Amino acid sequence: MRTLNVTAITENIKEMCIEANHFLSEDMKCALEQAVAAEEAPLGRQILKQLQENMKIAGEDMIPICQDTGMAVIFLEIGQDVHFEGGFLEDAIHEGVRQGYGEGFLRKSVVRDPLLRENTNDNTPAVIHYDIVFGDRVKITVAPKGFGSENMSRVFMLKPADGIEGVKNAVLTAVKDAGPNACPPMVVGVGIGGTFEKCALMAKKALTRPVNLRSDIEYVRELELELLQKINCSGIGPGGLGGTTTALAVNIETYPTHIAGLPVAVNICCHVNRHAVRII
Amino acid sequence: MEKHVNVPLDDETAASLRAGDYVYLTGTIYTARDAAHKRMQEALEKGERLPLDMKNNVIYYMGPSPARTGRPIGSAGPTTASRMDKYAPRLLELGLKGMIGKGKRSREVKEAIAKNGAVYFAAVGGAGALLSRSIVSSQVIAYEDLGTEAVRRLEVRDFPVIVVMDAEGNDLYETAVRDYCRE
Numbered sequence: 001m002r003t004l005n006v007t008a009i010t011e012n013i014k015e016m017c018i019e020a021n022h023f024l025s026e027d028m029k030c031a032l033e034q035a036v037a038a039e040e041a042p043l044g045r046q047i048l049k050q051l052q053e054n055m056k057i058a059g060e061d062m063i064p065i066c067q068d069t070g071m072a073v074i075f076l077e078i079g080q081d082v083h084f085e086g087g088f089l090e091d092a093i094h095e096g097v098r099q100g101y102g103e104g105f106l107r108k109s110v111v112r113d114p115l116l117r118e119n120t121n122d123n124t125p126a127v128i129h130y131d132i133v134f135g136d137r138v139k140i141t142v143a144p145k146g147f148g149s150e151n152m153s154r155v156f157m158l159k160p161a162d163g164i165e166g167v168k169n170a171v172l173t174a175v176k177d178a179g180p181n182a183c184p185p186m187v188v189g190v191g192i193g194g195t196f197e198k199c200a201l202m203a204k205k206a207l208t209r210p211v212n213l214r215s216d217i218e219y220v221r222e223l224e225l226e227l228l229q230k231i232n233c234s235g236i237g238p239g240g241l242g243g244t245t246t247a248l249a250v251n252i253e254t255y256p257t258h259i260a261g262l263p264v265a266v267n268i269c270c271h272v273n274r275h276a277v278r279i280i
Numbered sequence: 281m282e283k284h285v286n287v288p289l290d291d292e293t294a295a296s297l298r299a300g301d302y303v304y305l306t307g308t309i310y311t312a313r314d315a316a317h318k319r320m321q322e323a324l325e326k327g328e329r330l331p332l333d334m335k336n337n338v339i340y341y342m343g344p345s346p347a348r349t350g351r352p353i354g355s356a357g358p359t360t361a362s363r364m365d366k367y368a369p370r371l372l373e374l375g376l377k378g379m380i381g382k383g384k385r386s387r388e389v390k391e392a393i394a395k396n397g398a399v400y401f402a403a404v405g406g407a408g409a410l411l412s413r414s415i416v417s418s419q420v421i422a423y424e425d426l427g428t429e430a431v432r433r434l435e436v437r438d439f440p441v442i443v444v445m446d447a448e449g450n451d452l453y454e455t456a457v458r459d460y461c462r463e
Contacts, residue, residue, distance in 0.1 A: 041460055043302075043442075047404055050440075054410035058355075067345045067355035067408040105354055107345040107428050117315070119427050148360045148382070148405060180453050181360050181383035183405035235461030239404055240383070241442060242456025272406045 002136035003083050006092035008280060009140070013096025016142035016276040017072060018104035021064045024055060027210040028273055031248040035185060035238075044243025048185070051238075051271055062105075066272045069106040070144030072097045072126040073204065079135035090128065098122040109147070129201065141208050143275040149186065149268045152178035155200055158262040167192060167264050168227060174266035175231050175247065180240020183270035187211055188231065188250045191265040193257035202253035203267035208275045211249035224250045248273075287436070288336040289377040295397045297443045299450035303401065304438040309338040309380070313359055315429040316422070317367040324370065331422030331431050335375035338401075342380075343428035344418070345408070353418045353434075355408030358382040361400070365389050372396045380441055384453060394449040401441035402452075414439040 032052055039045045058065040074093060086092075101108060101123035110124065111117040133139075154177075156170040171190055178186065191202025214221045227250040237243020248271065257263060281300070285293055287307035297303065310332050312320065320330050341361050345354030361381030368379065369392035377398050382405040385393075393400055403411055415434050422431040444452045 041456075043456070044460075050404050050407050050410055054404075054407040057413065058409040061409065062348065063351075063409040063412055064345045064355040065409060066406045067343065067357050068359070069345055069355075105346045105348050107343065107354070109343075109428070121427065146406075151360065179384060179457075180402070180405075181362065183382065230463075233462040235457040235459065235463075237457070237460055239402065239442075240453055240457070241402070241444075242452075242458075242460045244460055270406050 001081050001083055003085055004138065004280070005086040006084050006089055007086055009089065009092045009138070010096040010099065012140055012278055012280060013074065013093055013142060014100040014103065016140065016278060017097060017100025017106065017144065020142050020144050020274040020276040021069045021104065021106055022058050022062055024065065024272070025210065025275065027212045029055070031211045032271065035245040035248060039238065039243055039245045041237055041243035043241055044238040044245060047238035047241065048245065064106060066146060067107055068109060068146035068148065069101070070146045070274070071110055072123060073143045073145050074126050074128045075131070075141040075143070075205065075208065076128065077131045077133045077139040079137045080132050081136035082138055093126055093128055094124045097126045098124050137279050139277065139279045141275055141277050143208055146270060146272060149178070149182040149270045152182045153203070153267045154265070155196065156264045157196065158264055160260070160262050162262060164223070166262065168230070170264045171227050171250070171266050172230060174268065176234055176236070178268050179236055182268045183272070184236055184240055184247070185238055185245045185271050186247045187269045187273040188227070188247050189267040189269060190250060190252040192252060192254045192263070194255040194263060195257070196263055198255055199263040199265040200267070202255060203265035206251040206253045207267055207269045207273060209251045211251070211273070215252055217254065220252050220254060224252050284438070287338050287378070289338055289399070290336060291397060294377045294399050295447045297399050297446055298448070299443050299446045299452040299455070301443040303441050303443060305338070305441060306437050306439070307435070309340050309434050309436055311340045311342045311432040311434060313341050313343050313429050314363055315426045316431050317364050319423055321367050321370070334371050336377050338378035338380065339371070339376060340380040340434065347418070353412050353415050356412040356415055357408030358403040358405055361385055368392065372398050385445060390445055390449065390451065393445050394447055397447045399443055399447070400445035402444045403441050411439070
């Protein structure tokens with residue numbers, strides 16, 4: 001048994017909210033670099049270079065990469081041998097978000113009620129997903145999610161007979177409908193299998209996987225590459241203004257499902273695919 | 281074609297801009313997004329005055345992140361324009377000449393742009409840090425209680441945008457994508 005004070009959770013989440021909104025992970029930087037080299041459209045190349053310049057300014061001047069600093073999505077993988085003390089874990093998480101968005105000059109984009117729409121003014125609450133895992137460590141992933149791309153995400157409850165072609169159609173439909181609205185080049189997170197909510201959660205989690213890391217499952221890996229190639233033939237391009245770079249990666253997660261179903265979720269993220277990860 | 285244009289946008293200039301033009305805007309523009317548009321719509325329905333005169337003005341669909349001390353504004357990139365589609369045709373009838381955002385517009389908005397000789401510009405989505413450098417000053421002029429969604433007057437210098445929809449009814453999102461489609 002390992003005892004952990006929840007103030008460590010607050011402190012880490014505060015820092016991670018600020019870090020994620022100003023610095024993209026190395027894999028995203030590499031993917032953008034490769035995209036600049038490969039893009040065929042002159043305007044597309046110009047836009048991609050602006051995105052690189054934008055990232056540089058964000059880090060140097062501490063201005064958020066994007067003004068939509070997102071709703072804070074937080075994944076906590078908690079080792080089953082961890083005991084928390086010093087307060088309620090969930091309060092500590094929200095407090096970390098509150099401090100991070102305040103001290104980091106991040107935009108407060110959360111409304112208390114989806115229909116009454118009054119801003120909470122501190123970007124809380126976060127959306128939190130807990131997993132209990134083996135061991136005595138806690139893995140925290142902070143993934144601020146912008147809503148330009150979130151709004152273009154979809155869930156398809158396909159029939160088993162729709163098969164792999166049905167899955168491809170679902171992903172391509174979601175990406176094409178998103179077009180310029182989702183700030184391409186996008187990262188496409190896909191969840192296949194499970195239930196209605198499980199596939200959506202997998203799609204979200206898929207976005208936190210490095211974009212240069214392919215699935216361990218051979219046919220899924222091939223599907224990821226095939227879909228990326230097809231998406232980049234759509235012509236949408238950087239900014240939706242035409243080109244050969246519409247997505248930087250397709251990340252797919254799968255899970256067992258019911259004999260009667262084939263759920264597919266497509267969670268679209270813009271090029272500001274933010275996630276900070278720490279293990280404490 | 282690269283052009284340097286002053287804002288507010290006079291009728292002749294607005295009518296001369298073409299889809300695909302890369303334009304640098306200098307002058308005064310205003311911000312308004314979802315909540316401010318809803319309030320302006322309600323004001324119009326009640327016969328009240330709007331917080332800004334639409335005539336020849338340009339609205340930037342944008343809600344900035346907070347400014348650090350000594351800076352005019354925080355990160356300041358465009359938001360998705362289609363959420364304002366419900367409100368835009370009426371504002372275009374009142375003389376609004378330009379909108380800056382990102383993403384597709386409805387048929388009604390496209391028609392209203394052509395009918396009123398206006399322009400829809402795209403700024404690069406997700407480039408909020410870069411775009412903030414072209415904003416010289418920012419002042420809240422209405423709906424302060426809306427926080428990031430308040431209406432702001434911005435002074436901009438060489439603010440980079442691309443003409444997506446023009447007074448002739450062209451739509452760069454449709455034509456440019458066709459050029460690179462390989463399906």
